Amino acid sequence: MCNIDHFESVGLYRIRSKSRIKYLLIIFCIFMIICLNGTVIRGASIDDVPHMTYFLVTVDVETPSPYNMGDFPLPQQINAKIRKEGVGISRMMDIADEYNVLITFFFNVYEYPAFSKDAIKEVVQTISRRGHDVQLHTHPLLIDEKGRPYMYEYGLNEQIDIVKQGRELLREWTGKYPLAHRAGTYAANDNTLLALIENGIFLDSSYRYKYPLCHLREEEFRTNALTQKGLLLEVPVTVFYGDESTSLFGYKLPGHKKLKKFDIDSCDLDLLKIVTTKLYENKMNTITLFMHSWSFVRKWSANPEERVSDTDDINDFREILRFVRNHPGIQPISTSDFWEKWKNGGIVVEKKDFVPETVMSVGLITYARRCLRIHRGNYLYWVAGLVGCGFALAILIFSIRFHKSRKN
Numbered sequence: 491m492c493n494i495d496h497f498e499s500v501g502l503y504r505i506r507s508k509s510r511i512k513y514l515l516i517i518f519c520i521f522m523i524i525c526l527n528g529t530v531i532r533g534a535s536i537d538d539v540p541h542m543t544y545f546l547v548t549v550d551v552e553t554p555s556p557y558n559m560g561d562f563p564l565p566q567q568i569n570a571k572i573r574k575e576g577v578g579i580s581r582m583m584d585i586a587d588e589y590n591v592l593i594t595f596f597f598n599v600y601e602y603p604a605f606s607k608d609a610i611k612e613v614v615q616t617i618s619r620r621g622h623d624v625q626l627h628t629h630p631l632l633i634d635e636k637g638r639p640y641m642y643e644y645g646l647n648e649q650i651d652i653v654k655q656g657r658e659l660l661r662e663w664t665g666k667y668p669l670a671h672r673a674g675t676y677a678a679n680d681n682t683l684l685a686l687i688e689n690g691i692f693l694d695s696s697y698r699y700k701y702p703l704c705h706l707r708e709e710e711f712r713t714n715a716l717t718q719k720g721l722l723l724e725v726p727v728t729v730f731y732g733d734e735s736t737s738l739f740g741y742k743l744p745g746h747k748k749l750k751k752f753d754i755d756s757c758d759l760d761l762l763k764i765v766t767t768k769l770y771e772n773k774m775n776t777i778t779l780f781m782h783s784w785s786f787v788r789k790w791s792a793n794p795e796e797r798v799s800d801t802d803d804i805n806d807f808r809e810i811l812r813f814v815r816n817h818p819g820i821q822p823i824s825t826s827d828f829w830e831k832w833k834n835g836g837i838v839v840e841k842k843d844f845v846p847e848t849v850m851s852v853g854l855i856t857y858a859r860r861c862l863r864i865h866r867g868n869y870l871y872w873v874a875g876l877v878g879c880g881f882a883l884a885i886l887i888f889s890i891r892f893h894k895s896r897k898n
């Protein structure tokens with residue numbers, strides 16, 4: 491009996507164990523289904539995917555018009571040296587290489603009437619050999635009989651020819667067709683985009699919000715977010731608002747809000763970091779750091795002894811590259827690699843647009859200059875006006891004193 495009872499109890503125990511295992515398995519399966527289902531639902535949400543902001547270091551390569559005096563051969567104007575210190579595109583690539591960053595050089599190939607095609611080719615190939623990106627920059631004035639400087643001044647067929655010529659030259663010199671374009675002084679219009687598409691270029695970076703020479707319509711493009719227009723992707727030139735303020739005798743003067751371009755020449759390192767962080771936190775896909783091939787030159791002169799390098803900008807460039815390279819949510823990228831990611835569906839346009847605002851402390855002269863809207867184009871009128879006023883005041887004081895002395 492005892493044995494039978496024992497077997498019965500063991501059998502009953504096994505049956506109960508099997509049922510328990512069955513129940514446990516069912517509970518486990520339900521739990522897994524809930525978990526997996528949750529994961530799948532969560533995976534579908536873009537909000538839960540860690541955001542990545544792509545940082546495009548872009549350099550417009552061209553001879554700087556104030557220095558283009560004809561006395562200097564081309565490499566000196568683009569790949570300048572000051573007392574053996576590199577201050578041109580090679581120095582930029584040296585610094586970028588330290589941080590494993592690829593620069594995109596938007597190259598103005600249309601200056602060959604002044605410098606020869608061989609001279610331009612040599613510089614283009616210097617960049618290409620080092621593995622950095624060469625894309626097309628269009629300042630067509632030197633190849634135009636009428637000398638028209640801006641792309642929007644040309645008809646559609648003329649723009650198609652300009653882009654075609656530049657595209658073919660770059661292919662001849664680098665073995666690759668350009669994938670991207672930036673119009674000189676952002677002076678693109680609708681025809682420019684059509685001319686690009688006609689030439690198989692589908693990424694443009696000419697749009698600069700509220701810039702008078704940019705003829706791409708504000709209502710059709712987003713300020714800092716990507717804009718897709720059919721086949722074409724617009725990666726805008728990054729801008730932000732700087733609320734410029736200063737102090738006079740201890741009193742803080744009211745701020746003066748100014749729309750600024752995100753570039754190495756006009757922003758110090760703190761500002762570059764603040765704007766970068768705000769754009770990342772607001773989930774912007776791209777930040778375009780803007781530079782020129784002469785950004786590392788503070789003062790150029792015919793006399794080599796008077797040339798001055800811009801050590802601040804050189805240091806800022808190094809530090810902002812270090813900053814983005816160490817940031818887990820920001821990836822420096824070349825335009826070619828960005829285009830590949832876009833083409834493969836790795837990037838979707840942002841839900842919202844965003845323009846950062848920052849408070850900036852400026853000097854009293856800069857503050858006054860901004861308030862009075864004095865700039866390069868009109869400062870001579872201001873100088874002439876002030877000299878004239880000073881002269882008139884001097885005459886008035888002199889005549890009053892003269893009359894007083896005569897009365898006495």
Ligand SMILES: [Zn+2]
Nearest residue numbers: 550552674675
């Ligand atoms: Zn340019």
